[in-house]
Amino acid sequence: MLRVNDVVTYRAEGYANSETVGTVEDCTLFVPLLIVGETARVRVNYVKKNVAYADVLEILHASPLRVSPPCSHFGKCGGCSLAHLAYDEQLVFKRGKVAANLKKIAKLDVDVLPCVPSPLTVGYRNKLSLPVRGRRGAVRVGMFERNSHRVVETNDCALAGSWARTLVSAFTEYCNASGAEPYDERDFSGVIRHLTARYVDGQLLVTIVSNGEYPYDLQPFERELARLFPRFGLFVNFNTAKNNVILGKKTEHVCGIEYIEGEHLGVKFRLRPNSFFQVNDGVKDLVYSKVKELLDTSRTEVLVDCFSGIGILTNVLASQRYDAYAIEIEPSAVRDAEDMARLNAAKRLTNVCGDVTVELPKIVAANLGKRFSVVVDPPRKGLNEDIVAALKRASPHQIVYVSCDSATLARDAAMLSDDYALTYVQPYDMFPQTDSVETLALLTRRIMLA
Template sequence: MAKHYKKKYILAEDVVITSLSHTGRGIGRIDNKVVFVEDTVPNDIADIQIVKNKKDFAEARLTNLKKASDLRIEPTCNHFGICGGCRLMNLPYEFQLKHKESLVIEDFKRISHLTDYKIHPVIGAEKVLGYRNKLEFTFSRHPWFVSKNDEADSHDDRRVLGFHVRGRFDKVVDIQQCHLQEEPANLIRNTFGKLARQYDFEFYDQKKNTGFIRTLIIRMTKTSEIMVIVVFTADQPEMIRPFLTEAIRQLPPIHSLYYFINPKVNDSIYDLEPNLFHGNTYITERAGHIRLQVGPKSFLQTNSHQAEILYSQIEKICGLTGEETVYDLYCGVGSIGLYLAHRCKKIIGIEAIPESIEEAQANMQLNGIDNANFLAGQSEKVLTPDLIATYGKPDVIILDPPRAGLHKDLIATLCQIKPEKLLYVSCNPSTQARDAALLSESFQLIEIQPIDMFPHTLHVENIALFKSK
């Protein structure tokens, strides 16, 4: 039942939440209109307040949880509901997997409109906590206080180190314990935060682009190696060197310690020069039978354990015989291509970031692989008839693009080349389904395989196999 007190304040009582949206909001109905309700889960019965009322749907906030769903569980993390991660931690993992599988199925049905393909059950993760090999934290002067008492207890020291609050780029919640990365990650973060306060550093102000220390990145590998990256806004060695030296003294062995100087408004470090302060130039990760060098700018799957599952599934679905020429587009540091190199005749990797190509070549040498070539450039521009004349027509093309999906020019080229197989890996099934429809002119979708790379989040990876018509 809805009560209209003012035009913009509509209250509704006893709304039954029936399902979960792509964005993690509960879905209910009022007078047959879909309502997306924050902080609710399926089977909740809730009183809500409409905050946005459109013709076809409404958005609402929870005002009173009348009856909690039997699906709800106690989240492991004390920061649940405040920081921007782990939206699904209050739901059983089995439910999370079913939800992610349903999202992939719905995207392909609603967007691609394709039929007659096989849908494999989602592959879950054995390790649902401590699975991330990389986390990034923000030093901020704009803390998020849960209550007025917390704000009063801050004693005017508003410096925090943690994650951005959900939906608030300008607010950061101070993280004391994060369960997404194994120890000593929490010790490292808390030590750097404590030392930054002791050294009286000015924490970053994202609104004004001021302050001295702005970002902490922790990378860890399955080989138990640790890389720490600290980002400052100004190159002041008299402040940076004593601070980093003291951090090394207080912490367990850090195998590699870098710092960057970033005076820009955006947080990206990929256009900046890394400064090695201590230890090795890279740390080493294992992915099944291959090793990978991890530098401060390296892009890798952030769940190393599930990455092995992903690569093994790619190998299985490709069905390589050892005679194929395989093109690996958006290859990054070469991880997928190098993983498959022992099962094919030739690997040709293409990647837009030159530094990643350098790392791919280094990884090729590290693993003693001699049947791979890596080329720098945008896939839609590099994949030309001249390239194919040089390296041979691909039997298989592997695609692992960013979330935005494939460039339209690349789709046109793929439809012209028509390799026997396309294997498309995506972290965004919506754009993957869109591209699947565009590729259907020349390819038939054979099967899809969802894989959960990020337990407790809304993200899901998906493999799609296409064969030439």
């Protein structure tokens, strides 16, 4: 039987998410940062009954698929878990993960297409969300270490572009020069909790998350931002909650631009700092274009885009031939969506600010008997029974499901499976170097109505 601190030789036999799994002394052992087929000396750090976890001390036999990770913080920082695996193999891993979840959770043996690669495998993230810790004069801005709340300074994170390095260095210098006190989550003291930022089409929105009133002079940071980024906007968000939620409800604009403006896939958009936006611009465009291609709207009378964010996809799909509804819970995203509807003169589009669980049944009831097309793009927790019931009531001949968690996609496909068959499953590598995968799925009604 294994015990904590035992050092054993381990062979990685398979994957369980991004960790490898094998058996040592009748214990099922999970070890991160290895590749199936590798052998390593590992130290056990946790045991419960016959399940144990361990960390690698030394790789004894390395896989030919092992590569040098593109980031010096790999292994310590909890941000990436697959950066040691050759990129093509990351794609194989992700396809396998989606197929395994569909099989295990939904008992669906469907054909999962090869994962579409990201145009950029590093420097692809348009968003940063970094905890600020340390102490006055020695502030650390970075990512949490794996399985911990200690911050690794990562001003050269490989996933974000060079804009992120420039920003994090300038912000750290500003904090140290102004004597700013970073947040301490042990006793909820200190001021600066997080630095969040978004950089799209050369425009930067920066938000400092403050544990209550913001007491420091922002002008030195404003001057530095103006020197480094031609188009930037600075905001302070106030969050005194004693939990891990990053943003509080109130955000104040300090200076610079109030939103990012752009045009993607022929849709003009505005993006405010608190609205959701897909993190990888290149893959986002591939997914949205495929949704348009897949969705047969030739007989659609009502289109509903559930969990619509700022609504670029809704605008890509909207048409003068049918009514379109976009349902989104975050008020700032709905404000962006309303601006976008005006900018694109989308006349038959209604933006609904509310919970899909409440609003979808209302839209379905008001349009019962019409031909629906529905897109759902929920957060990780997926759908729920009320949403599934409303979908069945609307009875669209196709449901497009964009998922960032194939486990909940599988659960929801199983809930819909009496009425809908999963006819298309396409993973996309929205998040290279990590074990997360975006999946575009098409559910087709089993009985075609006249």
